[in-house]
Amino acid sequence: MESYVSKELPSVVFNEFKEIDSSRVSISGHSMGGHGALTLYLKNPGAYKSVSAWAPISNPVNAPWGQKAFSGYLGEDKEEWKKHDASELVKGWKGPLNALVDVGTGDNFYKQSQLLPENLEKAAKDAGVGGLEVRYQDGYDHSYFFISTFGADHLKHHAKFLL
Numbered sequence: 001m002e003s004y005v006s007k008e009l010p011s012v013v014f015n016e017f018k019e020i021d022s023s024r025v026s027i028s029g030h031s032m033g034g035h036g037a038l039t040l041y042l043k044n045p046g047a048y049k050s051v052s053a054w055a056p057i058s059n060p061v062n063a064p065w066g067q068k069a070f071s072g073y074l075g076e077d078k079e080e081w082k083k084h085d086a087s088e089l090v091k092g093w094k095g096p097l098n099a100l101v102d103v104g105t106g107d108n109f110y111k112q113s114q115l116l117p118e119n120l121e122k123a124a125k126d127a128g129v130g131g132l133e134v135r136y137q138d139g140y141d142h143s144y145f146f147i148s149t150f151g152a153d154h155l156k157h158h159a160k161f162l163l
Helices: 002-016 032-043 064-074 078-082 086-092 117-126 144-162
Strands: 027-030 051-054 099-104 132-137
Touching: 002 032, 027 032, 027 144, 032 051, 032 086, 032 099, 051 144, 064 078, 078 086, 086 117, 099 117, 099 144, 117 132, 132 144
Parallel strands: 027 051, 051 099, 099 132
Antiparallel strands: none
16 A cells, blocks of 8 residues: 555556646545555655644554554564554654644544554654644544544645645
8 A cells, every 4th residue: 555655646646637736745544544644754755745644543563453463464573563653753754744633532542542642742752853733632533523523624734735
């Protein structure tokens, strides 16, 4: 999926739709897609102007679900895992993040310490990286209602960097 989303799909879109400005691209996602959006943004400096995520797993190397998935997909090499973890990748980031993350405090995944947005915040702060806004939305869960409630905020966030 990484090469498909970051290379193949944009190539098709920009070749088919010449009126799209390929220098003005942002990325966003929900849940595991939010994790993917964050990691693709961090792995491809300059490819995206901004990133946003709803309820992303922010530090899978330290989350039970992430550890299970990474060991299944990537084996037991924890250094390899770090190459796919936003909280680890942000440690090497240069410049502002231009990132918005929303997490619902009523989200069972959040309550079970699977999302770990606090770790992403701490990693960015420790690395001296600014431009990350993490918002904890009181009582919201992992659902479509959560996404739809804050969708306009995410569009406004991206518009600041794309216009």
